[in-house]
Amino acid sequence: MPTISQRGQQMPASPIRKLVPFAEAAKARGTKVYHLNIGQPDLPTPAPFWDAVRQFCNTPVLEYSHSAGILSYRQALCDYFLRRHKLSLTPDNIIITNGGSEAVRFAMAACLNPGDEVIVPEPFYANYNSFAIESGVKIVPLTTYVTESFDLPPVEAFAACITPRTKAIILCNPSNPTGKLYSDADLAKLREIVLKHDLYLFSDEAYQEFAYDGETFRSALSLEGMEQHVVVMDTVSKRWSACGARIGAFITRNTELYNAAMRLAQARLSPPTLGQIGSQALCILPDSYYTEVQAEYVARRDTVINALQQIPGVICPRVSGAFYVMPSLPIDDSDRFCQWLLEEFSHEGYTVMMAPGTGFYATPGLGRQEVRIAYVLERQHLAHAMQCLAVALEQYPGRVAPQATAKANA
């Protein structure tokens, strides 16, 4: 029997999806499961998406689109970025991708050779690991801490990670999994290190419309003098509640890099046509759409964080972006705890599914007291889910003393 490749063996199971069989077993036993494990928004996909797709169903032949995506959609995206984020882009800066995931893969494959290194503040979106393994790229984690509100490390900490093989930094802003929204000062810090060492900055801006508390999201594309350095990885999944469309974007002003990514894009022919048709119709959503969505997520976030901060031994910084929090819990092992929740626990017929923290760290041993919670349910359900979690933490046999805090629950 022929063997599996090394990368095939090393490829990690998704920390977000690996507990699915335990959740299915819990449901089979009659336990209801609050799904806080996955960033699948529950808000309706806006009606213009469906209207556009329904209309398109009169097309005779469902054809390949341009490899870079439908031109009118790329133009509409430019209009969206200008109106919402004051970014000046042209369709020739944009390649429409199969979800944000493909944009990550294109960035790694087009910029990094096998053995090259990319610095990533951890905890980070787990699937960066998978794409790094597939590309033969080495992720160099730079740890941030729940007790410090996941603040970005100082420039010196980045500098200390740089080697002759360092080629890029990945930032997810606002952050999945921590909910951290990075400030102008943070971006200035990254700009300094990127320009000094002639690196790429891969900016995952999937959650760009999820910035709260009067804070402003700032795209890496707005940083001065970074035209040759920045790749933005975008997706419609979150901001338009359209995860199943599988439509993202690879955005850069670096022409040579764009052309290399286009050759990767041509190899897979085109992104899905129907998802593009629907997404194009959403580029003109009024600002009020975003205001309403943000208000809903702020209320949910407050529900979750306020509840978490009431639970003894839980540390949960008050973050201002995305729809995740990553609290520290008084537990021995987040993998064991999350599995125990599904296998052995229920409260009033309910349990909670969360993503264990370990999957979001590259440094072995980190994340064992953390979980990622996606607040993508209605408030009343979130409130009840947090009650379940509080009861579970009382009952869990692996409960341990909470970790010492520096700026806890700030």
Add this chain to the structure above:
Amino acid sequence: MPTISQRGQQMPASPIRKLVPFAEAAKARGTKVYHLNIGQPDLPTPAPFWDAVRQFCNTPVLEYSHSAGILSYRQALCDYFLRRHKLSLTPDNIIITNGGSEAVRFAMAACLNPGDEVIVPEPFYANYNSFAIESGVKIVPLTTYVTESFDLPPVEAFAACITPRTKAIILCNPSNPTGKLYSDADLAKLREIVLKHDLYLFSDEAYQEFAYDGETFRSALSLEGMEQHVVVMDTVSKRWSACGARIGAFITRNTELYNAAMRLAQARLSPPTLGQIGSQALCILPDSYYTEVQAEYVARRDTVINALQQIPGVICPRVSGAFYVMPSLPIDDSDRFCQWLLEEFSHEGYTVMMAPGTGFYATPGLGRQEVRIAYVLERQHLAHAMQCLAVALEQYPGRVAPQATAKANA
């Protein structure tokens, strides 16, 4: 400015799409272009696809699907394969992919390490090159010849290509770009070499419903004792005229390999939901659908081949599958000729766009007298396109003596 990766530089431009700017310029001049360069069928996407998508537009949230694809769609595909090809499969043998392209990528990434070799009869589907470069895999071409009707080489020729790094063979059956439908004897030949050297057989069966002249397509999944060795790369693009759906499948009975490919699939979350919804509705198309489609393509193929065989100096074997032919023309250089057709030629206001043969060969210098023609237009247009080609070959300044033939135009 940071540099592009080696693979980013090496990635070839698509031979199918690289002449697009010249075609656009021709159209801007008022010349009509017959598009024979790309395998984009013109037949309507069957109505049940559109009906199912239209119906699905009442869904509130467009969610991620399972990473392996929607279970009911995988089950429906199993039913399709059983009914149409007598293959017994389960949903756990199938991962739904972003087009057939992603299935090719999963196969290479999960089975081959960088530096490993895969033997591919050439000419072959050009994008195998791109995925091989991205994966760091070396393609070892085994040349087949237009003058021998692109017959598969003998077992000894495969054996001569085997090294300690050989890990797989790719076969596209029926073949894109040659239209060759492989016989049971051909598959038995491959089975022998695969089992003897413990290789994988990656079988690209995108054109499985396009077998003509009473010949029967036989899937590699039907080969005895090959359960651990065979990966089938499938797509709905061609058989259901739904290229823009971007729905394919990675199919294997090898559990360990399936699991490795699933981890790659989890990294990109899920395939497009809308394309799956539509495709599921097509799994129950009656046999009469395929009979009618085949009759149409046979008539087109005959139109093209009969015309080509009348043109002095053209060699075009009478092949029985897919919707391509790859004739040899009396020209100096197929890249130059195809560009000349778009830049300098027109006949009665029309010209012809074809894919230069060179892009389908890995051996340098081969394919310079060949072009790939996709017969995906109505017969009357194909007939006129062949007239244009005949006139063009008379006028082309780079016309040369035709190559010697062994079994020409058999």
